[in-house]
Amino acid sequence: MHRPPRAAPHATPALTRVEAVMRDIRQRIENRSLCAGKRLPSIRAQAEALGVSRSTVVEAYARLAAQGLIESRPGSGYYVGRQLTPFNVAEVQPAGTASSDPVWVTRQSLLADANSLKPGCGWLPESWMPEQGIRRALRTLSRQPLAPLTGYGTPQGSPQLRQLLSHRLAERGVQVPPAQLMLTESGTQAVDLLCRFLLQPGDTVLVDDPCYFSFQAMLRAHRAKVVSVPYTPHGPDVAAMAQCLAEHRPRLYITNAALHNPTGASLSLAVAHQVLSLAAQHDLTIIEDDVFADFEHHPAPRLAALDGLQRVIYVGSFSKTLSASVRLGHIATRADWIGQLVDLRLATSFEAGHFSAELLHTLLASGTYQRHMNGVRTRLAEAMGMVLERLQSLGITPWYRPHAGMFVWCRLPEGVDAVQLADHALHTHGLLLAPGNAFSLSQNAARYMRFNVAQSLSPAIFEALARSLQACASPSVPAP
Amino acid sequence: MHRPPRAAPHATPALTRVEAVMRDIRQRIENRSLCAGKRLPSIRAQAEALGVSRSTVVEAYARLAAQGLIESRPGSGYYVGRQLTPFNVAEVQPAGTASSDPVWVTRQSLLADANSLKPGCGWLPESWMPEQGIRRALRTLSRQPLAPLTGYGTPQGSPQLRQLLSHRLAERGVQVPPAQLMLTESGTQAVDLLCRFLLQPGDTVLVDDPCYFSFQAMLRAHRAKVVSVPYTPHGPDVAAMAQCLAEHRPRLYITNAALHNPTGASLSLAVAHQVLSLAAQHDLTIIEDDVFADFEHHPAPRLAALDGLQRVIYVGSFSKTLSASVRLGHIATRADWIGQLVDLRLATSFEAGHFSAELLHTLLASGTYQRHMNGVRTRLAEAMGMVLERLQSLGITPWYRPHAGMFVWCRLPEGVDAVQLADHALHTHGLLLAPGNAFSLSQNAARYMRFNVAQSLSPAIFEALARSLQACASPSVPAP
Missing domain, CATH: 3.40.640.10 (Type I PLP-dependent aspartate aminotransferase-like (Major domain))
Incomplete structure (x- = not known):
């Protein structure tokens, strides 16, 4: 009878014996030496074959079953999983286009990865958390x-x-x-x-x-x-x-x-x-x-x-x-x-x-x-000063200068539409902005944008914003 | 000037210095040697007075403030809290009478303490959890x-x-x-x-x-x-x-x-x-x-x-x-x-x-x-057998003998009303039962009761139940 290759539970010191047995079985399933539906060796046979204790094999089988790679059939043993077709792990994708849909900004923010630039996001960066x-x-x-x-x-x-x-x-x-x-x-x-x-x-x-x-x-x-x-x-x-x-x-x-x-x-x-x-x-x-x-x-x-x-x-x-x-x-x-x-x-x-x-x-x-919040308040005050200065240098002006917090509500330069700007910034620079009309029932905020100062500390944001502003600015004087 | 009594931060080995300072201040507030609204000594003065470091006092003040005992007034120092009248910590009390109100059983179960007897409860005992x-x-x-x-x-x-x-x-x-x-x-x-x-x-x-x-x-x-x-x-x-x-x-x-x-x-x-x-x-x-x-x-x-x-x-x-x-x-x-x-x-x-x-x-x-659930299933099967036997000895019979799980739906002896029984059991023995009509839209389950077998392992439950059954049984033959 074919004997499975011997696992080397001690080869990699970082792996426990259980993990080594799991890795061994996983590899054999991946390279098809164990096919879908095939019965795995009994606990006793596997333990002898791999030179490990039975409890190690019990644990390894249980974890592999928990991960869905193998399955337990009570009274009969463990079998290689039915190899369901590779799962479609695609997420629900939000509409690709910036809009004033109230949920759009949230969905985009949740889907953005931790390193993406998202001045439109509604929460603090992870690195600020205690x-x-x-x-x-x-x-x-x-x-x-x-x-x-x-x-x-x-x-x-x-x-x-x-x-x-x-x-x-x-x-x-x-x-x-x-x-x-x-x-x-x-x-x-x-x-x-x-x-x-x-x-x-x-x-x-x-x-x-x-x-x-x-x-x-x-x-x-x-x-x-x-x-x-x-x-x-x-x-x-x-x-x-x-x-x-x-x-x-x-x-x-x-x-x-x-x-x-x-x-x-x-x-x-x-x-x-x-x-x-x-x-x-x-x-x-x-x-x-x-x-x-x-x-x-x-x-x-x-x-x-x-x-x-x-x-x-x-x-x-x-x-x-x-x-x-x-x-x-x-x-x-x-x-x-x-x-x-x-x-x-x-x-x-x-x-x-x-x-x-x-x-x-x-x-x-x-x-x-309380200590954490003392720190956050100080950092936010600094960020507010810095971000407002940078925004103003781009012609983006605060509607009101907040005395605290992370949000500032800003007016864009004449002729720039916030949704258009958000759309350009997202698709050209991967920058997530929060256009004003997402917040406005009357839809009177087409020239406004909410910035989260804690999420706006990277200089790359302002370079991208400057380029998108330029692309979206309608010339105030008609071209000759 | 009156010097506050010196704290003994080393007296109780189990207390850290911070905790000792906190205890000291708490005691002085409780015995009124520090009155409501009074300013606490400055960090420096307190540290000197108690013979501890300033950082110990900073930490103790911060924690006491977090607990609401003292309050920080920025730029001015720490003050003894306003001694709001003792808080009413009473919970919302559910209706004292057992009823078929759908939320009644839940509310009672959540309010019951961990040691109370509650065969009517909808979840496993805490001690069964992993x-x-x-x-x-x-x-x-x-x-x-x-x-x-x-x-x-x-x-x-x-x-x-x-x-x-x-x-x-x-x-x-x-x-x-x-x-x-x-x-x-x-x-x-x-x-x-x-x-x-x-x-x-x-x-x-x-x-x-x-x-x-x-x-x-x-x-x-x-x-x-x-x-x-x-x-x-x-x-x-x-x-x-x-x-x-x-x-x-x-x-x-x-x-x-x-x-x-x-x-x-x-x-x-x-x-x-x-x-x-x-x-x-x-x-x-x-x-x-x-x-x-x-x-x-x-x-x-x-x-x-x-x-x-x-x-x-x-x-x-x-x-x-x-x-x-x-x-x-x-x-x-x-x-x-x-x-x-x-x-x-x-x-x-x-x-x-x-x-x-x-x-x-x-x-x-x-x-x-998975290991936890293997254990739970075995325990539940044992509990089911034992509880059904005890219930049957009281004339309470299963409508159906479940093949697994924690619930069994039982019929009470002739003439016993489930709400009346639940009410008697709660007020006489502190026993929480789940009367059938709480589950029934048609209100046709006046003689039924749901038992959770995992919550019914104490013999005291059956003694109490027997006494309540006796009290609630209407004689099937009219008294002469």
Whole structure:
């Protein structure tokens, strides 16, 4: 009988015996000395043939089966996999053309590789994240008691973490006991849950113009009618809001109070007061999405702080500041709404991020997060100065100079269309930009562009941008 | 000037210097020697006073601030927190009375502490979960490159993991390339996302009677009309289904194909074929929620396998088998639906569990998960035998003896009402039961109860149950 060639488990010191056996079998499958459907030697025969222990072979077979290369047929042994035709691992490809489709920028940003240039991206570069702190927290958690690793959490989410969040919110003037806080899987999920709770299909919802593009996409999913009011450097245009409320009677207003996305502007105390007065007159509920709060040096006024969480529902998250993959959001709202919101979350997504809550609690209670954010704020302030200077040298001017945060909303030179520019930059230079109309319900932002200063530090961005600007500029004087 | 008492950083060897300084300050706040609003000594003064380095004090202050005990006022120093009135840490309390409210059992189960007796619970005990494997995987991840710890994933979710899932599904006969798989935050979120994708408010949806109670709660959130057909030991009652389809024209049918919740029954090949024929006649889309698949010893027929994912959408998850806190679901569906589903998920919850995907991949590729499940299946089989015997000795008989899984659907003795029994057991013995009508749209299951055999191993459960049964039994012969 043909004996398979002997594996050399000790040849490469880096490989364990199990890995060496796995490599050997994998090679024999690849070079067809083991064909599809063929039965592998028994554990005992294989162990003898390769000069390793039976448990080594058991482990190697189990792992190869886990990887789908071989399959176990109980009572019969292991067989080489059916060699399914090579899998089509192609991803869903987004439309190749830049557009003002609200989800386009997100999809492109998620698909771009880590090294690509993406000043239009909505988050910080990976290298800014507190890698060591997260690694340390993971090791801490790996030594902790079982429950947070494997169990479900309480319906409202970790009481410990809600206690810390309550303290943090108090620093921004939002007084909320832990019992009025609930955790969600992310800030986006929090807003979505609130829309479900508050909206009937066909209801009208007010947003800012411009606003975070996902609000538009989400509200479409809720079958809501969306209306908008222009955003000013101090918050929404109050006169326009008064008119819009009278005319369209929206049920809900969704906004960022501080470090508004995409403009980087923040609400003034006067505008906050006027907005709340209008809301009271028109029985408007407000979702204040405050996911950029920790980028601030000094807290701007919050609607939730003025309102005492009567008609304002506050949403926060750490996705933008800590880690996009260990996600967790939270909602602060009226005591009488929390129970219903928890039930709705149980029905639609069951439990929220018990493990993430533990990790976040570890990072907050140790002060790791706070130290990280001190560093991020300083870096962002430096980046903001540098990027604005470079943009201005290309004739791209800030609509408003943000006092903090990563976004700046800019006006392009006369005659340049943002979608056209984004399209050229993507296809000629692989540069991902965020054209203004992706954020604008009125589509009045054709000459605007959102830049993320943390993603705009490479000089290559400005060289590419200069060339694309030149290519897209329509001559202001007609050619002779 | 009063000098604060000197801390003894070396007194307790288990405390670091930082922790000792923290403890000292905490005690002084608690015994009011440091009052609310009072400025703490400067870093330098505190370091000298306590005989520790300045960096120790910096760290201690930062951590106390993170915990909300003191607060930093930039440029001015640290102050004792405003001593907000003691927080109300009370949780939302569920209704104290057992009921057939679909969310009641879930809420009670989540609130019950780890040691309470809960045969009605929908998941495995924590002690059954692969604690060591998860700890090991966490340590592995803590040493890995940055991206999975801090970055967003690709829109469809980890390609590596989808490749493994594709192999695993092939073992159940469901042929699906990774490109037709997408990850979601959980199995529940997957079903919810599909409901959003497929349903208009007012659409009719078909479920099994009995069925997983969260389906009913979720469908209420989607404003769907819900109709049901009785479930038999081989799948839905096909004759009743034909009639229901003709009469109510549901758009969608949501079911478990294998190890149906709550009955533990599985679909036969003949019923599967008939269901798909009916679905084709009536243009019905089917969601096959297969979250219990890995409890099976031998795979039962899947609708998705017969149908080739034309009108059947397949949903899986690891929450029930691996860890409820590291959650991740997946959807397998038609190529032309994946793109739209990904966009809808981006709009409503953004990204799905990048970190969980890495952890799960580690556990699957190492074979840890497979070994864990071999053990779980054996334990469940033993538990099933033992629990059925004990239940039968109390006159509680299985409607069907499941070939695997954790649930058994039982009939109570004549004259005993399940809600009344659950109520008595909860209030007299702290025993959480799952009354049948929580699962039944028709409310025809007043004499049924779902038992989780893995949660029913304590003899105390049967003693309590016997006493509650006695208290709730209405005498079959009227008293003289």
